[in-house]
Amino acid sequence: MKFYDAHNHLQDDRFAGRQSELLAACAQAGVARMVVNGACESDWPQVLALARANPMVLPSFGYHPWYVHERTPDWQKNLETFLDAIPGAVGEIGLDRWKPELPYAGQEEVFLAQLRLAAERNLPVSIHCLRAWGQLHDLLRDHSRPARGLVLHSFGGPAEMVPALARLGAYFSFPGYFLHERKLRQREAFKAVPPNRLLVETDAPDQLLPAERNLHPLTGAEGRALNHPANLVAVYAGLAEFLGEKLEPFAACVAENFQRVFGGG
Ligand SMILES: [Zn+2]
Numbered sequence: 001m002k003f004y005d006a007h008n009h010l011q012d013d014r015f016a017g018r019q020s021e022l023l024a025a026c027a028q029a030g031v032a033r034m035v036v037n038g039a040c041e042s043d044w045p046q047v048l049a050l051a052r053a054n055p056m057v058l059p060s061f062g063y064h065p066w067y068v069h070e071r072t073p074d075w076q077k078n079l080e081t082f083l084d085a086i087p088g089a090v091g092e093i094g095l096d097r098w099k100p101e102l103p104y105a106g107q108e109e110v111f112l113a114q115l116r117l118a119a120e121r122n123l124p125v126s127i128h129c130l131r132a133w134g135q136l137h138d139l140l141r142d143h144s145r146p147a148r149g150l151v152l153h154s155f156g157g158p159a160e161m162v163p164a165l166a167r168l169g170a171y172f173s174f175p176g177y178f179l180h181e182r183k184l185r186q187r188e189a190f191k192a193v194p195p196n197r198l199l200v201e202t203d204a205p206d207q208l209l210p211a212e213r214n215l216h217p218l219t220g221a222e223g224r225a226l227n228h229p230a231n232l233v234a235v236y237a238g239l240a241e242f243l244g245e246k247l248e249p250f251a252a253c254v255a256e257n258f259q260r261v262f263g264g265g
Contacts, residue, residue, distance in 0.1 A: 001030055001247070001248060001251045002030060002031075002032040002251070002255055003029070003030050003031050003032060003200075003232050003233055003236055003251060003254075003255075004031075004032055004033050004034070004199075004200070004254060004255055004258035004259075004262075005026075005031060005033070005034035005035065005200070005201055005202050005204075005229060005232045006035055006126075006151060006153065006171075006173045006199035006200060006201040006258060006262075007035055007037060007091075007092070007126055007151070007153040007154070007173055007175075007199075007201035007202070007203055008034055008035070008036060008037065008201065008202050008203060008204040008229050009036065009037055009039065009203070009204065009205065009206070010022065010023075010034065010036045010050055010057065010204070010229060011036060011038065011043050011046035011047050011050055012204075012205050014205050014220045014221070014224075014226055015205060015220075015226070016220065016221050019050060022228065022229055022230070023054055023056060023057075025216065025228065025229075025230040026056065026229050026230045026232070027056065028230070029230040029232070029233050030233060031056065031229070031230065031232055031233075032056070032255075033056055033057075033058055033258070033262075034056060034057060034058065034229060034232075035058045035059075035060050035088070035089055035091075035126065035262060036050055036051065036057050036058065036059055036060065037060045037062070037089075037091050037092040037126055037153075038059070038060060038061045038062060038082075038091075038092070039062070039063070039064035039066070039067055039092055040063060040064060040067035040070055040071075041063075041070070041071065041072060041075055041078055041079075042070075044061050044078075044079075044082045047059045047060070047061060047082075048061075048082060048085055048086065051086055051088065052086075058088045058089065058262055059082075059086050059088040059089070060088055060089035060090065060091040060092065060126055061079055061082040061083060061088075061089075061090065061091075062079070062090050062091040062092050062093040062114055062125075062126070063075065063079070063093060063110055063114065064092045064093070064094065064128060065093075065094045065095060065096040065102070065107045065110075065111070065128060066096065066099060066102060068106055068107060068110045069103070069106070071110065076113060076117075079114070079117065080117065083117065083121065083123065087121060087123060088123070088262075089118075089123055089124045089125065089126060089262060090114055090115075090117060090118040090121075090123050090124070090125045090126070091124075091125055091126025091127065091151070091153070092126050092127075092128050092153065093110070093111050093114040093115070093125060093126070093127060093128070094107075094111060094127050094128030094129050094130075094136075095107050095108065095111055095128075095129050095130075095132035095135055095136055095139075096128065096129070096130045096131070096132065097130065097131040097132045097135075098130035098131040099130070104132075108135070108139065111139065112139065112143060115139075115140075115143055115144075115145065116143070116144070118145075118146045118150075119143075119144040119145055119146050119147075121146075122146050122147050122148055123146055123148075124146060124148055124149060124150065124151060124261050124262050124263075125145075125146055125150045125151065126150075126151045126153050127150060127151065127152050127153060128153055128154070129152065129156075129157065130156070133157040133158065133161055137161065137164060137165060137168070140165075140168045140170075141168060145168060145169055146169070147169075148169075148260070148261055148263075149169040149170070149171055149260070149261045150168075150169055150170055150171065150261075151170075151171045151173055151199060151261060152165065152170050152171065152172050152173060153173045153175075153201060153203070154173060154174075154175045154177070154178075154201065154203060154207065155172040155173060155174070155186075155189065155190075155193075156178075156186050156189075157189065158189065159188060159189040159191070159192040160192075162189065162192040162193055163192070166193075166194055166197055170197065171197045171198070171199050171257060171261050172190065172193045172197055172198060172199065173199040173200065173201045174190055174198070174199070174200050174201065174235065174239050175201050175202065175203045175207040175235065176202060176203075176207060176208070176209030176213065176227070176231055176234065176235035176238065177203070177206075177207035177208065177209065178190075179209050179210055179213060179235070179238040179239075179242075180209075180210050181210075187242055190239065190242075190243065191243065195253055196253070196256075196257060196260075197257065198253065198254055198257055199254060199257055199258060199261075200232065200235050200236050200239060200254055201232075201235070202227055202228075202229050202231055202232050202235060203227065204226070204227040204228060204229040204231070205218075205220070205226040205227050206227060207227055208225055208226070208227045209227070209231055209234060209235060209238065213231075213234045213237075213238055214227075214228075214231060214234070215230070215231060215233070215234050216228035216230045216231050236250065236251055236254070
C-alpha cells in the first residue's frame with residue numbers, strides 16, 4: 001500500500017535538522033509522496049532544498065495568512081522564482097479570522113494574488129481557512145481557479161458547504177487531529193465529501209493525533225510533542241475506520257485523488 005501526505009511542513013525548524021531521519025521512517029512506513037508547504041519567504045529556500053534532495057517531496061510555496069504581514073515588497077516576484085524552480089504547488093495560502101490579534105485586512109489581497117498565480121500556471125493550491133468559509137467560498141466563486149482543483153487543508157468547515165465547495169473544484173484533506181473524540185463535528189463533515197475528493201494529511205509537526213494512535217512519538221528541542229510525518233498511515237487507518245471502509249481500497253482511492261490534483265506517480 002502507498003500513502004500520500006497532502007499537507008505537511010517538513011521544513012519546520014522544530015524538526016531541528018532531523019529531516020533525513022524522518023524521511024527514512026516515512027519511506028519505511030509506505031509514504032510515497034508528501035506535499036511540503038512553505039509558509040513565508042524565509043522558509044521557501046528550505047522547502048526547495050528538501051525537494052531537490054528527495055523525490056518523495058513535492059514542494060509547495062506560498063504565504064500563510066499568519067505571516068502575510070512579514071512580506072517584502074518583492075514577495076510576488078520572489079514567489080514566482082520558486083515556482084519557476086520547481087512548479088510543484090502554491091501554498092499554504094488562506095484566510096484566518098480565528099487567530100486572536102491577527103488582522104484580517106490584507107489577507108484577501110495576498111490570498112487572491114496567489115490564487116491568480118496558481119490559476120495562471122494551473123498548479124494545485126493548498127488553502128488554510130479558519131472562520132472565513134463564506135468569504136472563501138465567494139472569493140473562489142468570483143475568481144479564476146486552477147483547472148486541476150484546489151485543496152482545503154484540514155477542512156473544518158460546515159458539512160452543508162461541501163457540495164458548493166466541491167463544485168468549485170475543492171478537495172477536502174483530513175488531519176489526524178480530527179481523530180480526537182471531541183472533533184466529532186469535523187469528522188462527521190467528511191461523510192459529506194465525495195470519495196473522489198478525499199485527501200489525507202499529517203500537517204506535521206502540528207495536529208498531533210490521539211496518543212493511542214500515535215505510532216511515532218517525537219519530541220522537539222523544547223520538550224514539546226511533535227507530530228511525526230510517518231503518522232500518516234495511522235491517519236489513513238483512523239479515517240477509513242470512521243467511514244467504515246477497508247484500508248486498502250480506501251488508500252487506493254486517496255492515491256488516485258492525490259495524483260489527479262497534484263500530478264505524478
Ligand atoms: Zn499547514
